[in-house]
Amino acid sequence: MANQSSSHPILCASFNQDHSCFAIGTKDGFKIFDCDTGRLLYERVIGAFIIVEMLYRSSFLAIVGAGEQPSLSPRRLCLFNTVSGTSLRELNFLTSILGVRVNRKRLIVVLQEKTYIYDVNSLEIKRIIDTVPNSQGLCAFSASIENPYLALPASNIKGSVLIYNVMDLQSHCEIHAHRSRLAAMVFSSNGMYIATASEQGTLIRVHLISEATKSYSFRRGTYPSTIFSLSFGPSADLPDLLLAASSSGSLHIFSLGLDLNESRKSNSFFGSIMPGSVTDAWDPAHHIVHHNAFAAGVRSGAVIRKIEKASGTSMSEPVTLRATVSVITFNGYFQEYGFRINHKNEATWSLEHEFNLLTAVAETTAS
16 A cells, blocks of 8 residues: 655555555655564565555565666566575566555565566466556455456546456456445455445445455445555454544444344344345444544555454354454554454454664574
8 A cells, every 4th residue: 555645754555465564665765574473574665655565574575666767677676595694686667656466476576557466486477457547556366366456446426446357367246236446355364255435435235256346335324534554353254344444534343244143133233234134334333433433534554464352252242352452554554453342342442563764673583
């Protein structure tokens, strides 16, 4: 996720595929942090970077400079090794690189009107996709090898999504998600679902990829707001939660799963969350907001890193849940929130950790 405004000290920020680490790019270089401990793992001070993408916790990085010096052109993708501190390979393009994604099989490079698909090991070009103008470099990429999907805007007028299989190298489907243009999208960790938000930011929709059908529709609010990021909770099947970070400075959590068959029988917070037919906006009872989580207008990226659940001793008792939500704000802070639902179905948020990303210093081992 790159910062389109130079007013903030962080130019880009991204979590790795399992949300165990994150990377930021600044005007001075880039840094990699451990999400659990907040420890600075790696730092390189060599100039401004607008894209820094990790491949899990490996030494492999895909980085793109901001163009403030000739060696860091925004048209050059550098594949960098953090162990040796050297470039493994450089790929040059005719126009600026707007987005990069990677998994264990494929490397994706997004330009304004073309998207390149590479074999991540040989760097052979597997396919070049002509796209609609995509000035924000908007895309989503599944880390799942079983569901290896890439999502790109299919229209610059309305919110249509092209779903492309990067292993079969063919279009899987096109989803008509919103009336206005797309602003954010993300796959679930298993690649089975995609969540989307439009530029209006009032509705967030979830689609099942295999059938290209709308499974869920949530109303974030009545007034327009920019959705900076979307994140599903980790899950092997249907995720329990979906998180959205908006330009109002709010974090929004929507419920999807949580033992649907049992919750239908209760009047709990999560009760009846799977209606017989999907309406255009679900009941607000399935939406919890944390206002003023970060400063309004400050670009931020948020993910649900962990979910812990514990069932009651009887079928009538509701499920309890704890989620760990991590937030990177582009004014230079990392925040970790705990989101909890207790046995009375009361929801609470708590700020558990916060630190300044710009002043963090790597630990050194005494000799």
